[in-house]
Amino acid sequence: xxxxxxxxxxxxxxxxxxxxxxxxxxxNITQQQTQYPYQQSLQYSPSKNRRKRKSKNDVVHLSFNDxxxxxxxxxxxxxxxxxxxxxxxxxxxxxxxxxMAAESSVSGPLPPGPTPPMQTLVAAIVQSYIYAAEMLIxxxxxxxxxxxxxxxxxxxxxxxxxxxxxxxxxxxxGRAGAVLDAIPPLMLLGNILLGTSLFLVGSKYKNAxxxxxxxxxxxxxxxxxxxxGAPIAALLSMMxxxxxxxxxxxxxxxxxxxxxxxxxxxQS
Numbered sequence: 267x268x269x270x271x272x273x274x275x276x277x278x279x280x281x282x283x284x285x286x287x288x289x290x291x292x293x294n295i296t297q298q299q300t301q302y303p304y305q306q307s308l309q310y311s312p313s314k315n316r317r318k319r320k321s322k323n324d325v326v327h328l329s330f331n332d333x334x335x336x337x338x339x340x341x342x343x344x345x346x347x348x349x350x351x352x353x354x355x356x357x358x359x360x361x362x363x364x365x366m367a368a369e370s371s372v373s374g375p376l377p378p379g380p381t382p383p384m385q386t387l388v389a390a391i392v393q394s395y396i397y398a399a400e401m402l403i404x405x406x407x408x409x410x411x412x413x414x415x416x417x418x419x420x421x422x423x424x425x426x427x428x429x430x431x432x433x434x435x436x437x438x439x440g441r442a443g444a445v446l447d448a449i450p451p452l453m454l455l456g457n458i459l460l461g462t463s464l465f466l467v468g469s470k471y472k473n474a475x476x477x478x479x480x481x482x483x484x485x486x487x488x489x490x491x492x493x494x495g496a497p498i499a500a501l502l503s504m505m506x507x508x509x510x511x512x513x514x515x516x517x518x519x520x521x522x523x524x525x526x527x528x529x530x531x532x533q534s
Contacts (some may be wrong), residue, residue, distance in 0.1 A: 269293070274472050282527045287472055289523060325521040335429045337524060343426030343467070344517035347460075349419025350447055351510035353412055357450075358507065361500035420448045427463060434470045439463050457506055458484045464513045471520055479513025482506075 268277040269292045271285035278286055285292055329341025423444040427437040440463025446456030461484025468476025487502035 276472075279527070284523070284527065286523050286527055287520075325525050326518065328525065329521050336433055337521065339426045339429030339433070340467075340471075340517050340520055341426065342422045342429060344514045344521075346419045346421065346423030346426055346444070347464070347510045348514050349415055350423065350444075351507045351514065353416045353419060354453075354510070355504060355507040356412060358500050358504035361503070416450075417448060420444045423447075423460070430467060434463075434467050436466055437463055440466075454486050454488060458486065461485075461509065468513075468516060473516045473520060475516030475519065476513050477516075479509050479511070479516060482509025482512060485509075 269280055269282055270277055271288060271290055271292060273285065273290040274288045276285055276287040278292060282292055284290065326341050326345050329337045330345075332338050332341070424441050427434075427440045427444065431437045439459045443456040443459025443461075443463060446452040447460060449456075461480045461482070463480070464483060465477050465480030468474070468478075468480055483506055485505070487505045488500075490502055
């Protein structure tokens, strides 16, 4: 027995008070599962790792072990795009300030003055090499951390879309986009494909924030900013961060409603 939401037509478990998809209040009339046979109900399924129930706010990590593949898919998807969004934010911030510093630097001949002693000159050169070596080591550590962050985000995004493959059409587009995101020069094309897939996921579950976030992610912002120079292009690329963050909040709201209904079932 299920409760069919009159607002969106979604089939909810018979113990649900509110629609898992749209949040509308459900009536007490139940209907047989024979209606809407093409839909897969997001019904209660106990987590394999029950000790994680103690942290009710951590619905994303809780979803990783849920027996419902749709919930596992949404959880992995938004967790992955969260890491990709963080990567884009950090790289965009460094690119913006780096390009601003490069454009503001003025090169030219040194002002006339007395020639420093040879010992002082050698000491200055050695000190500059030491400083450059320290900066390179720190930069190498940051780059490695960013690469690990990006690869992990791509992996979780790909995994989430794989789970949703049987429920959302054309998730292969998003998986291809996630793989392209792992190659920063191809991230523009990758985000177009990933944003399209996020929009389709939002359409499936009728979540406006997922759809809006998908549209924002699919816009090629760097191309729009090239006319204004490198700083503008770097700044506009951070709009991807905003789009992925909006999509994350949409997926999070789906998980929150699902586990809220699950908690109500446990109390009944």
